[in-house]
Amino acid sequence: MEHRFEQLTPHILLMHAEHETDRPVLAAILGRERTLLMDGGNSPAHARLFQEELARRGLRQPDLMALTHWHWDHSFGMSAWKVPVMAHEAAADTLAGLSGLDWSDECLDRLVASQTISDASRKHICLEYGEQREIRIVPPDIVFTDRLTVHLGGVSCELVHVGGDHSPDSCILYVKEDKTLFLGDALGPAVYGGPRRYNGARFLRLLETVYAYEADWFVESHGVPMNRREFTADLAPWEQLARLACIHGSDRERMIAGMRDYLGAEEVPADLLEGVEYFIAGAGI
Numbered sequence: 001m002e003h004r005f006e007q008l009t010p011h012i013l014l015m016h017a018e019h020e021t022d023r024p025v026l027a028a029i030l031g032r033e034r035t036l037l038m039d040g041g042n043s044p045a046h047a048r049l050f051q052e053e054l055a056r057r058g059l060r061q062p063d064l065m066a067l068t069h070w071h072w073d074h075s076f077g078m079s080a081w082k083v084p085v086m087a088h089e090a091a092a093d094t095l096a097g098l099s100g101l102d103w104s105d106e107c108l109d110r111l112v113a114s115q116t117i118s119d120a121s122r123k124h125i126c127l128e129y130g131e132q133r134e135i136r137i138v139p140p141d142i143v144f145t146d147r148l149t150v151h152l153g154g155v156s157c158e159l160v161h162v163g164g165d166h167s168p169d170s171c172i173l174y175v176k177e178d179k180t181l182f183l184g185d186a187l188g189p190a191v192y193g194g195p196r197r198y199n200g201a202r203f204l205r206l207l208e209t210v211y212a213y214e215a216d217w218f219v220e221s222h223g224v225p226m227n228r229r230e231f232t233a234d235l236a237p238w239e240q241l242a243r244l245a246c247i248h249g250s251d252r253e254r255m256i257a258g259m260r261d262y263l264g265a266e267e268v269p270a271d272l273l274e275g276v277e278y279f280i281a282g283a284g285i
Contacts, residue, residue, distance in 0.1 A: 003015065003016075003018070003049055003053075004016040005053050006225075008027075008178075008180065008217060008219075008225055009175075009178035009179075009180055009217065010178065011029055011030050011031065011152075011154075011155045011175065011177065011178050012027055012028070012029055012030070012175060012178055012180055013027065013028045013030065013053075013054070013057070013059065014026070014027050014219070014225065015027070015049065015050045015053065016224070017221065017222045017223065017224075019222070020127065021042065021043075021124050021127045021128040022042060022073045022120075022121070022124040022128075022222075023041065023042050023046050023073065023128075024039060024041075024042070024073050024074055024185075024221035024222055025038075025039070025182075025219060025220075025221045025222070025223075026038065026039055026040075026041055026046075026047075026050045027039075027182060027219070028050070028054060028059065028062060029152060029155060029157055029175055029178075030059060030060060030152070030155070031151070031152025031153035031154050031155040032152070032153030032154045032155075033152060033153030034060075034063040034064065034150075034152040034153060035059070035060045035061065035062045035063055035152070036062065036063070036064055036065070036066060036150060036152055036157055037062035037064070037065040037066070037081065037083070038065075038066055038068065038173055038182050039065070039066075039067060039068055039074045039075075039184070039221070040065055040067065040074065040075055040076070040077040040078035040080070040081055040085070040138075041073075041074075041076070041077025041078075041080070042072060042073035042074070042076050042077055042124075042128055043076055043077050043128050043129060044077055044079060044080035045077075045128070046077050046128075047077035047078075047080035047081060048080060051080070051081075062081060062083050063083060063084075064083050064084045064085070064086065064150070065078065065081055065083050065084070065085045065086065066085075066086050066087075066148075066150070066157065066159045066171075066173050067085055067086065067087040067088075067091055067140065067171070068170065068171050068172070068173065068182065068183075068184025068185070068186070068221065069088070069091055069166070069167040069169045069170045069171065069184055069185065069186075070087070070090075070091035070094040070095050070167065070169055071121075071167060071185070071192075072117065072121060072125060073121075073124070074184070074185075074221070075091075075095060075137075075138075076125075076135055076137075078137075078138040079136040079137075079138045084141040084142060085138065085140040085141050085142070086140065086141070086142040086143075086144065086148055086150075086159060087140035087142070087143060087144075087169075087171075088143070088144060088145070088161050088169040088171055089143045089144065089145055089169075090168055090169035091140065091169040092139060092140045092143045094169070095137050095138075095139060095140070096139060098116075098137050099137040099139070100137075101135075101137075103125075103129075103133040103134075103135045104133070108122045108125065108126070109122075115192055115193045115194060116192065117192060118191050118192055120191075121191075121192075144159070144161070145161065146160070146161055147159060147160045147161065154177070155175065155176075155177050155178070156175075156176045156177065157173055157174065157175050157176070158173070158174045158176065159171050159172075159173050160172050160173075160174070162186050162206055162209055163186075163202075163206075164186045164187070164202060164203075164206045165188070165189055165190040165197060165198050165199055165202055165203065165282060166185045166186060166187070166188040166189060166190060166191065167185065167190075167192075170184055170185065170186040171184060171186070172184060172186055172210070174213055174215070178217070179214055179215050179216040179217065180215060180216070180217040180218075180219065181210065181213050181215040181217070181218050181219070182219045182221075183210065183218060183219060183220045183221070184220075184221050185220070185221050185222065186206060186210075187203075187206065187207070187210070187220065187235075188220075188222075189278045189282075190282070194281070195281045196277075196278050196281065197278050197279075197281035197282035197285065198242065198245070198275070198278045198279045198281075198282045199245075199279075199282040199283070199285055200241075200242040200243065200244075200245030200246040200279055200282070200283070201242075201246055202282075203238070203239075203242040204239065204242050204243065204246070207235065207239055207242075211232075215228065216228060218231040237259070237262070237263070237272055238272075238275060240258075240259065240262045241255070241259060241272060241275050241276065241279060242279065244258040244259065244279075245279035245280075245282075245283060249283045249284070250280045250283045250284075252276060252280060255276050255279070255280075256268055256273070256276060259272055259276070
């Protein structure tokens with residue numbers, strides 16, 4: 001597997017997402033005095049690849065970590081870094097509840113049955129770790145409720161709790177000097193606790209928060225970095241779908257008709273049709 005790294009801005013080195021085992025973006029924000037790591041990776045193996053790349057480039061290894069949310073693909077690699085971790089209080093609570101599990105097939109089955117994780121996550125965990133799954137949950141060291149600002153030396157980072165459908169503990173990370181906003185998975189649908197779903201009003205509030213930042217770059221954890229023009233163009237049909245969901249609730253036909261009018265097309269693309277179902281599932285929740 002080819003691993004892709006990118007110097008996105010003067011202070012930010014990215015490791016791109018890899019979808020085979022659901023590895024999200026990792027990022028090192030490098031200041032004069034400290035390096036901040038965005039997310040821990042989905043396994044120690046994932047983390048080591050980024051550690052090796054930082055060493056190869058002669059860059060400072062992380063001094064601390066910001067966790068965007070608790071989900072396994074962002075947190076199960078935390079044990080490989082051995083640095084203080086900042087996380088929202090809800091993420092800390094969830095991770096504490098997962099500590100001490102043996103991560104056997106039976107354990108994973110129970111977690112799926114309780115809707116703590118999804119069947120897709122179960123499959124990805126098995127692919128990433130194999131049959132001998134030695135997973136060590138690391139509790140965060142610094143727990144916050146609203147926001148934290150970290151100064152790295154010439155670079156400042158703001159970690160802000162935004163919530164949303166994907167995970168109630170979702171946070172975004174803004175690198176002020178580089179005008180870069182890391183979104184984690186905050187704009188994604190809910191994937192645990194039932195069917196995939198969006199709530200239209202929550203999605204629009206979150207999008208308003210995101211657009212208020214003076215960001216030139218937007219980085220979602222399972223996508224590719226986008227400049228503001230690319231990002232707004234990519235989100236525009238989803239914003240319209242959320243507005244239609246607020247108007248029409250669970251009326252599938254009206255939502256689809258509204259998207260046809262918006263797109264000026266006879267057919268609505270498959271991903272947006274899937275999105276219709278997400279917003280219907282999230283109506284009223």
